[in-house]
Amino acid sequence: MPGASGRNKREQIGIVDHEPLEEDEEYQTAELTTEDKIRNARGDITNTQDNTTDMLDDIIGQGAETNKKLYAQGEQLRRARNDMQDIKENNEIAQEQLEKMELCCCVAIFISCCCCCCAKEKKPVTKRKDVGLGAGEEERRKNERERVQKLRKVNEAKRRADGLKNAEDLDEKERFEAVADAQLDIMNAQLDVVGDLIKVQKEELDRQKKDVLNPLDKEIDVNRAQIKALDRRGKNLLNR
Known part of the structure; x- marks a missing residue:
């Protein structure tokens, strides 16, 4: 029979001929219509805007926490500067005590009874100028009140956007446009809050640099020099 040998060989190596299968309509991938593509694009835009507002909320929370830590840091630095001025006063x-001992003729026998020990007038000790704690506290509270007011605007815009997403009196296109506008209002309000947080951070850093860090750096150098001089003079006095 013509063609039988060829078919037998195919069967021997495991190749079996089948009739072509009919295409199952349930598994066919239908092409998206223009309306479907537009609907999907609108959904993607809405989701992207939602993600953006969520990220801005995180930035606001982190910024507020950073400002709180910056203020606490400023208080610690002011305490450190007060301590540094105490050290300067003690130095x-x-x-003064060393100068009196250097002029005393009886220091070699470790007594202080002669008139020369009291001859030198006592120098007035420089009193420290307290670096007041709570610097910028009033301004910080004012900024906090303003931030709370702006956060209320953010929440109002969010409630408006949520209401528009479920608005039944709008068709799909109108609802998308209204929600998109509301989400932009949310982001604008959030950016106002972020801008204020950055401004407050800059002001606090400038305040710390001017009122604490720069003077503290100079006072550390002065105290270091005073301590070295006192150590040297004390050793010389003992070796007399």
């Missing part, structure tokens, strides 16, 4: 007292 001046020690310096």
